[in-house]
Amino acid sequence: MTLDELPLGATARIIAADWGALVPEEAQRLRALGVEEGAEVRLAYRGVFLARDPIAIEIARMTVALRRVHARAMQVETMPSGGTASAA
C-alpha cells in the first residue's frame, strides 16, 4: 500500500520510498522533514470538497502538507496503534 491509499486517520510506517520518482529537491525536502523510511505517519487531512489532493500527515510533532504524487512514492504498512478509527 502507498501512503496516498492510507485511510483517513490511519497510522502507518513508511517501509520504502521510491526517491527516483520524485524531483530531487522534493525528495530532499521530504527527507528533511523526516518523511522517509522508518517514519511513523498518520494521515490527518485529505483534500478539499471532493478532491483527494493535497494531503496532510502528522509526523513526529509536525503536520506536513504534501501532494498525492509524493505520497504515491511512499510504501507504507499500517500500524494497529495510534490511529483513531475515523476512516472516510
Place this chain on the structure above:
Amino acid sequence: MTRQTMIAALVGNPNAGKSALFNALTGARQKIANYPGVTVERKSGRMLLPSGEPVELVDLPGSYSLNPSSPDEEVTRDVIFGRMAGQAQPDVLVIVLDASNLEQHLVFAQEIIELGRPVIVALNMVDLAERDGLVIDAGALSSALGVPVFPTVAVRRRGLADLTAAVAALRDRSLDAEPAHRPHVTAPERRMLARQIARGAILSETAQHRIHTQLDRVLLHPWLGPPVLLALLFVVFQAVFSWAKPLQDGLDNAFSGIGDLVRSELPASLLRDFLTDGVIAGVGSVVVFLPLILILFFFILTMEATGYMARAAFLMDRAMAGVGLSGRSFIPLLSSFACAVPGIMATRSITDPKDRLTTILIAPLMTCSARLPVYTVIIGAFVPSRQVLPGIGQQGLVLFGLYVFGVLGAMGAALLLRRTVTKGAASGFIMEMPKYQLPTVKDLALGLWQRAYVFLRRAGTMILSVTVVLWLLLNLPRAENPQDQVDSSIAGHIANGLAVVIEPIGFNRDIALALIPAMAAREVAVSALATTYAVGASDDEAQGKTLGAQLKTHWSLATALAFLAWFVFAPQCMSTIAVTRRETNGWKWPAFMLVYLFGLAYVAAGLTYWTAVAFGLG
C-alpha cells in the same frame, strides 16, 4: 581582534520562531536588503551585549539542511561557510530550536554543531511546548549536544539576557580556541540521534498537542475549511475597501492641497508647475498606495504569524495546481485584486523561485482597484443600464466579465509561462504547517513598518523619477497657447507615432495621448481623456459623467470595448513595475512583464475591436 564588530547569526528550521527572536534581540535596529544576485532577503540588526557592546545579528533564512534544496537554504549554507559575497562569516552561530518539535529540529542542529564553530542553542517557544504538555530538561539537552542551551520565549522576551551573555562569553573564549573536532555522521544517523536526544531531554509529555489539532479539525476540514477561508477573505476585502478608500482620498486631497498652496505662494513659472504637477503630485502618487499596503499587510502578516496562512495554502492548493502553481500563490494573487503592489510584495512567502516568479508575472492581471475608475467611465458611457435578469444589470455583467477575463488571462498566462520561461522542476507542495500562535503587536508593527519602508524607499524613488520624466515629456517644449501644450509636447509627438501603431486596434490619437500619462497609473487615463476632450468639471464624479457623454460622440462602441480589453491586460502602473524590479532583483523580469502584457493587451484589444466591427458595432 581583527574586526570591530562581532557577527552572530540565527540559524534553524523554518517555524522555529527565529524572526520573533531576531525582533526581540534587535528591536527596531534592523536593516533589510537582498543578498547580492538572489531574491533572498537579508535581515540584519544590532544586538547589544550585557556590556553594551554592539553585535551584528544576522537572521538566516529558515533551513532544514546544509545540503540546500532552495535558494533560501543556499544562502544559509554560504553564509555559515563564509562564502557569501558581501557577508563576513559569522563568529557565533545561535541555533534556534522549537522546543515542542525537538526531534525534527535537532537534525539540522546536529549538522551545524558538527562544523565545530562556536555555537549556542536557543531552546525557543518553551511556553508553547509547556502548553502542549512538554517539559524539557535544558541541562540534559546541553550535555547531550555538548553546547550551551538556553530556554527562551522570544515573544515574551524570556531568556534573552542569558542568551546575550552566552554570546559574549563565547566570543571571549572563541578568540583563542581551536575549532572543536566533532564526529561527522550520516543523515539517517543524525535523525536517529535526534530522536534519542529528544527523548532523553523530554521530562514529561502528554499525548497530543490539543489546541493545534482541534483548530485544524475545523480549519482544514474538507467542507468547513473553505467556507471559513471565504468568510475570512470577505472580511479582509471589506476592510481593505472601506478603510483604505477614505485614507487614500484623504492623502490625495492633502497632496492636492499642498500643490494648491505652492501654486498660490509661488509666481507662475515652469519651475512652479514642475514642483506642483511633477514633484508633489509624484510623491502623492506614491504615498496614496500606503493605506492599501498597510491594511492588506496587516491581514497578511496576521495570517502568517498565527499560522493560518499555511492552512489557506493547503485549502487552495488543488485549485492552483491546475495552472502549475501551488497553494502558496493564492494569497498574493488574491491581494492583487486590491492592488498588485502588495500582492507582488507578498510573494516572498513562496519558497520555490519559479512559482514565485510566475506569480509575480501574472499578479498584474488580477483586476486591481485602480482599473475601476477606467471601467466605470467606459461602461457608464457605452453599456446601457438595463436589466438582463431581475437584479442583474447589463453594466454589472460587463464589469464582472472584465474581472473574469482578467482571471482567465492570468490562468492562461500561468500555464504558458510554466511551460516556457518559468519552466523547471515543479515545486509541488510540501510544507510544514506551523503551530497556531497569537501574533504579538510588536512583531506586527515591525513587519508593517518594514513593508512601508521598502515600498517608499526602494519603489518610491523610482516611481518619483518616472513621474518627473512623464511630467517633462508632457510639458516640454512649452507651447505658446496653454490649450495646445499637450499636443506640442514631446508626449504629443510620441502620441503621433503611437497612434499609427494602435490605429489597427481601433484606438485614435486621443487615446494614444491618454495612454502616455496613464503609464504612471491606470486611473490617470480618465483625467487625461477628460483634459483631451476639454471637459470642465469640478470633481471626479461630475467629470466622469460629462466625460462619458463626450466619449460617446468621439468613440464607436467597438473602440470602447477594445479600450476595456486593453486595460484588462496593459501593465500601466509604474508602481507594479518598480516593485517587480525590486522583488526580482533586476530589470530582466519587469521588462519581460511589460513586453508580454502589452503584447497581450494589443492582441486582446485588437480581437475585441475586429470582432465588434464584424458585428457592425464599428
